[in-house]
Amino acid sequence: MKCIKCKGKAQIKLPQHNSRFCKTHFIEYFHNQVSKAIKNYRMLNKDDKVLVAVSGGKDSLVLWEVLNQLGYCPDGFYIDLGIDDYSRQSENTCRSFAQQRGLDLHTVSIPELMGGLGIKEISRKTRRNPCSVCGLIKRYYFNHYALNKKYNVIATGHNLDDEAATLMSNLTRWQTGYLSRQSPVLPKNHPAMVKKVKPLHRLTEKETGSYAVINRIPYIYEECPLAEGARSILYKKTLNYLEFYSPGTKRQFYLDFLKKGKYNFKDSEQANLTSCNTCGQPTTLETCAFCHLIERLEVKKQVLS
């Protein structure tokens, strides 16, 4: 198998592009895809103050690496979710990644901020799905922390598979509001909201995993113990099944949705974005979902320093 660019030994085959690349040209292809995403959606400028949300997994660390290599000088932000050894290992992985590259890593701890409770305990107490609680808490602190520290962009490692799985989930339930808002860029459309970007949205999980291995980026590859049986995994496996028999399906499904499908869905909620009467963060309700969660948990929320 030969690289389509240099005819050297190919290291990776990309059936969705009918392409094969050696290490050097795969890295070049990968960086080009990220640059294209950034340019097409005007995600970042070189003088932006960028915070990358990192988990210790392949996607977020690869994103941090690539943005750094492309000259965006991003800082990292890790949230300790209080999930036993998994969280400890994840934090250590992020710390050693940052240390080796001389990058700044900021951290906050959910048990410290929420009365000693981790995601597992919060999920149990509120009888809510752990992934849903985790997503809600992470989104709140990403925005809150970035706003406090005057970052003007938050970059997350969402990849093509994440976005295609979300699209499939929203379509199967005809969540028209979510469909209208699903985008690689969530603009700052409230004074207390920080712009969010997804520069890996053109790249598959197979590609980010391959990039991590080729570039010797150590990452946590064990699945989060609380994510077992998550519906998003079922959607990803289903999309990969389609992709195996019909290469390019996943990419076309998501990228063509952005080009041709999205505009058919009308955003009914975004227009009603207001400030939470408790914390001031953006919400479509009087009190935001995070403050409702805090109320239900009966814990005193700690203020971020």
Add this chain to the structure above:
Amino acid sequence: MLVKVEIPPYKEHQFERGMKVNKILKELQLNPESVIVIKNSELLSPDDWVEKDDEISIRSVISGG
């Protein structure tokens, strides 16, 4: 060849002969789109040949939640 599947339930498989990566994935009923195959920290392509004395590991690339 020893194949360590680093996906729950973390099974190990022994093959008595060498074969290509895509053949190994087919034997284990794994979708090549959902995994990466590694030998000595190097990524293997689907067409790479694995010798009968080699040891490889297979990782899932699907992250969830």
